[in-house]
Amino acid sequence: MKTWIAFWNILKKDMRNYYLKPPNISWGIIFPLAWTLMFFIKSGSGFGDVRSILPGIVAMSVLFGTTSMLAVVITFEKKMRSYERLLLAPIPLEVLMLAKTSGAVLIGIANGFVPVIMAAFIVDLSDVAWGEMTAAVTLISVSSTFLGLFVAVSVSEVFEAQTFSNFFRFPMVFLCGLFFPIAALPIILQPLSYILPLTYGADVLHGAINQAAQKPPGLNLAILAGFCIIFFGVSIRNVQRKWIY
Amino acid sequence: MKKDRQIIEVRGLARQFGGVRAVAGIDFEVCEGEVFGFLGPNGAGKTTTINILTGLARADKGEVRIAGIDCAANPKAAQRLMGIVPDESNLWPELNGFENLSFCGALYGMRGREREKRADELLDMFGLGDAAKRKFGGYSKGMKRKLTIAAAIIHRPQVLFLDEPTTGIDVASARQIRLLLKDLNDSGTTIFLTTHYIEEAERLCERVAFIVGGKIVRVDTIENLVRDVQKQRVIQLTLSRSGNTAAGSDSCGLEELPGLLRVAFPGIEFESITGSALRALSMKALPLAPLIRFLEEREMDVTEAKIIRPSLEEVFVNITGVALEQMRKEKEQGKAKGGKA
Structure with missing residues (x-):
């Protein structure tokens, strides 16, 4: 019980002091909106294409929302030495690491549903497999958060956390099959795609939103869960x- | 019960960083209800020892027990009994004083009402009631230090570890902190204190351990330690360079004086204390008039001469061979730069 009092209060403090600040909330709304508009302008095909780009926007919103904040929060507290107090x-x-990451996971899930809510005003989403999608968003959020944790533990400065995060994030966006099918990638890059957690999350999202998955959702979710355990254990x-x- | 039971037991504790031996097989124990000082020059191994004792660092060898709990086997159970004040005030700058204390209480599993009541009580005790709603980041150094100590005792620990609690803060705040620590000890809390303010250790501690180069060179009561040096006679001379430089006078710099004086007055030890003060130490009566004449011949006016009652400071200098003034400056410069000295 005492441990859970500590867990809850760490989560509450982080949500209030870091995650629910206006810059983060506005980021959560503007980021998916900007990407959606960029794709519209690029494709010129109007609102009909929203469903095809929705898995990509959802996954990116979660990935960027979680990794950037968590790595910064932990590196900042480490630098201020307040993290020592937690240790x-x-x-x-x-439990401490779960408490520190739970805020980022929740924000990641919320960020992931922002583009879905926006899309719901434009296209019919009644045939979306919501269970699969929620599971995918949750596990992408957890795996991205733990990836952010791995980054935070590996660096000592806030700017290093940002740089190191980008080193993982941008290649992942282009290699995970969100915007280009993995089969269309150069043969030398394809094995890389399969060592990225987002590849499996993206496949579940493609399946849940556009019924276009390459592998069974159960397998994808199990692999994603495996990534979560590995990242957490290593961190x-x-x-x-x-x-x- | 008080002072019968050993609450901290350290046996053969050793830690090496790369090729540097930070702690080299130390042994000591602290009794329940005691104020124990852990003194040594900068880089002697004080912070490494305190970090191992509190669970922030690991020992290569040795054993630490807090209230009988093996800290290596069960660090979290031991941490529940400890309050820790690190050498820097490391609470959360974005939280106010009350929130910081309440949050620290929550980390020890205290429930809402209980920790809020205790936070209010501690804010009043530390004279921070008016600053309760101000953010910690905006506090003065003294206020930060007081709140950091309050945060360390929110869960009423049996043992309080303090690493340099008064370094870099104003005299009034330091005095208030010392009084609060005395009160805490009177109420039964065991205190483990590292400080480079030797007079602070002399005022607060019952026993001290001196650590030099990672080894404990002496552990004893203040009374026993000071007894040896009190047989010594010490005079402190404040000097200024003479305005009327006589032709043919044997002028010299202050830094050369101790060496010259040792040659001229065998059996008397001389040491520079600050840029303008000099101490003469002897087991016999000190020849003050010849000493002043010798200095005047070297264009040094003695503006003040005072008898110094030998204290723990002399014991520290004798044991560690380190000039305290230099050590203080290094530590405070280190803190000002935000680094650990």
Whole structure:
């Protein structure tokens, strides 16, 4: 019970002090809107194309929303040494890291549904497999957050966190099959696609929104969950190795 | 019960960073209800030791027990009994004083009403009631330090670890913190204190350990430590360069004086204290008139001479061989730059 009091209060503090600040809320709305408009202008095919680009916008909103904030929040607290106070609290390290990442996961999920809500005003989404989509958005959010955690633990400065995040994020967007089918990528890049978590999340989203998945959703979600466990495990090991020195 | 039971037990503790031996197999124990000072020059291994004791660093070898709990095997159970004040005030700048205390209470599993009541109580105790709703980031250094100590005791720990609690803050705040620490100890909290203000350790601690180069060189009560040096006679001379330089006078710089004086007055030890003060130490009566004459011949006017009652500071200098003034400056410069000295 005492551990959960700590968990809840860490989550509440992070939401209030970092995630629910006006710049983050406006980012969550403007980012998907800007990408949607960019695709409209580029394709010139009007609103009919919204469904085809929706999986990409959803996945990017989640990916950018989670990785950028979490890496910055943790690096900032580490630099201010307030993170030491959390490490010295009598909470298991796993619970502490889950508490620190839960805020980013929730914001990622919320960011992922912003473009869906916008699209609902334009096109009919009644045949979307909502269960699959919610599971995909949730697991993309968790895996992206844990990727952000991995980045945060690997660097010491806020600007390094941003740079290192971009090193992962941008290649991932182009290699995961969101905008270009993996089969259309040069043969040398295709194996890279399969080591990216977003590839599996994107496939579930394609299936849920456009019934165009390459693999069964259960398999994709299981692989995504596997990525989450690996990222979390590696991050915990790195915290123990680097921060409890 | 008080002072019978060992609440901190350290056996053979060692830690190395690369090729540098930070802590080299130290042993000591602290009794329940005691104020224990852990003193040493900069880089002696104080912060590494405190970090190992509190669970922020690992030992290569050795054993630490807090209230009988093995800290390596069960660090979180041990941390529940500890309050920790690090060498920098590291609360959350975006939270106000009350929120910071309440949040720290939550980290120890305290429920809402309980921790809010305790936060109010501590804000009043530390004289921060009026600043409760102000953000921590806007506090003065002294206020930050006080709130950091308050945050460390919100859960009523059995042992309070303080790493340099009064460094870099104003005299009034430092004095208030010392009084609060005394009160805390009177109410039963064991205090483990590292400081480079030796007079602070002398005022607060019952026993101290001196650590030099990662090794503990002496652990004893203040009374026993000071007894040895109190047999010594110490005179402090404040000097200024003479205005009327006589032709043929044997002028010299202040930094050369201790060496010259040792040659001229065998059996007496001389040391520079600050840029303009000099101390003479001897087990026998000090020849003050010849000493002043010798200095005047070298164009140094003695503007003040005072008898110094030997204190823990002399013990520290004797044991560590480190000039305190220099150590303080290094530490404060380190803090001003935001680094750890």
